[in-house]
Amino acid sequence: MNVTKLKRVMLSPYTLFIIAISIPPLFVVDPFWINRLGLYLVFSILALSMSLCWGYAGILSLGHGAFFGLGAYCMAMALKLLSPDSLTQGTPFPLPDFIVWNTPPGEALKLPWLWVPFQSQWFGLAAALLVPAIFAALVGWFVFYGSVSGVFISIITLSVVVILNLVVIDLQPITNGFNGLNNLATFNVAGFEFDPYGLPTYYLIAITCAAILLGVHWLTQTRVGLIFKAIQANEQRVTYFGYDIAAYKIFALSVSAMVAGLAGVLFVINSQYASPTIMDVTLSIAIVVWTAVGGRDSLIGSALGAIAINAIQNALSESESLIYIWQLLLGILFVVVVVFLPKGLASLGAKLFRRSPPSMAEAAAISQRKPLNLSLPPAKQRK
Numbered sequence: 151m152n153v154t155k156l157k158r159v160m161l162s163p164y165t166l167f168i169i170a171i172s173i174p175p176l177f178v179v180d181p182f183w184i185n186r187l188g189l190y191l192v193f194s195i196l197a198l199s200m201s202l203c204w205g206y207a208g209i210l211s212l213g214h215g216a217f218f219g220l221g222a223y224c225m226a227m228a229l230k231l232l233s234p235d236s237l238t239q240g241t242p243f244p245l246p247d248f249i250v251w252n253t254p255p256g257e258a259l260k261l262p263w264l265w266v267p268f269q270s271q272w273f274g275l276a277a278a279l280l281v282p283a284i285f286a287a288l289v290g291w292f293v294f295y296g297s298v299s300g301v302f303i304s305i306i307t308l309s310v311v312v313i314l315n316l317v318v319i320d321l322q323p324i325t326n327g328f329n330g331l332n333n334l335a336t337f338n339v340a341g342f343e344f345d346p347y348g349l350p351t352y353y354l355i356a357i358t359c360a361a362i363l364l365g366v367h368w369l370t371q372t373r374v375g376l377i378f379k380a381i382q383a384n385e386q387r388v389t390y391f392g393y394d395i396a397a398y399k400i401f402a403l404s405v406s407a408m409v410a411g412l413a414g415v416l417f418v419i420n421s422q423y424a425s426p427t428i429m430d431v432t433l434s435i436a437i438v439v440w441t442a443v444g445g446r447d448s449l450i451g452s453a454l455g456a457i458a459i460n461a462i463q464n465a466l467s468e469s470e471s472l473i474y475i476w477q478l479l480l481g482i483l484f485v486v487v488v489v490f491l492p493k494g495l496a497s498l499g500a501k502l503f504r505r506s507p508p509s510m511a512e513a514a515a516i517s518q519r520k521p522l523n524l525s526l527p528p529a530k531q532r533k
Contacts, residue, residue, distance in 0.1 A: 208382030213307030219429030221411025226424035228274025286407030330425025451496025
């Protein structure tokens with residue numbers, strides 16, 4: 151790797167973002183702020199999932215809170231069964247305290263069948279990734295193979311999160327209803343416990359965030375990512391080339407849901423609870439706002455948008471002088487960004503990271519290259 155290429159890698163926005171999220175814990179000593187910074191990064195992962203779904207595949211999902219909540223509940227169920235409260239009920243198997251409270255007098259205590267596999271922490275982690283992805287694939291199958299398009303996709307995904315929220319609340323004996331799952335065990339790897347207020351937990355979230363960022367960026371640079379962008383630009387033309395549009399959209403929604411489910415896992419590890427509030431319409435809309443403000447077609451912009459909006463929200467809501475108008479101020483900020491920066495805050499960053507004019511040697515090398523063929527080859531040979 152020559153010096154010029156190394157310089158470009160080191161000064162790329164991805165490298166700078168990863169360095170930026172690694173620095174704050176070196177100066178922050180308050181455990182409360184370490185925990186809060188970790189929460190901001192969890193939300194940035196959520197924004198990355200929305201950027202992939204909306205910014206690249208053109209699927210505006212208003213139900214991403216459902217995928218986030220499913221991942222959180224799967225992880226919380228496993229950690230709940232490992233908590234001291236569940237291990238000291240006098241039964242030969244772990245039993246959550248709320249199930250004991252909801253069992254009628256004289257009836258034998260038993261662990262509901264849905265909870266049985268979650269006695270393993272690693273099963274809970276695997277389920278937190280697979281359940282949202284499979285659920286998204288099922289929703290996508292009905293939506294995209296049903297020729298649903300446009301705003302109706304957003305309406306259906308919004309309906310999904312509303313229905314799922316009501317189901318979780320109504321299943322009181324299994325989910326603990328409005329109260330959710332709390333008093334959880336800490337996430338444990340090979341005997342090491344990740345304290346929600348400790349640096350290891352923050353770096354676990356930061357490393358995961360960096361890996362997701364690079365992984366999603368890699369996906370968008372592949373052939374699949376090119377087809378995502380082509381579908382967003384001109385769906386009929388891609389159909390003419392013989393590609394199964396519905397299959398690609400289902401894949402994009404499923405991968406996005408899996409990333410959102412992973413964000414749910416990290417949320418539980420960082421916050422030590424899961425409740426219907428994280429599966430609410432409010433959060434689903436907020437994810438869209440974060441992504442729009444940051445720039446939906448920019449991964450870095452989406453992640454920074456989530457961090458910035460949540461930091462501003464907390465600063466305004468905790469100010470005594472702004473406690474009654476902070477939501478209004480946040481709304482004004484959103485309107486200003488959408489009106490004057492349609493591509494989000496990322497459009498400002500793009501100007502800062504524009505490449506400088508190439509040197510004489512670089513210009514000569516570029517002039518000798520063959521032009522790139524960016525056309526989409528047909529998926530199958532047509533007669």
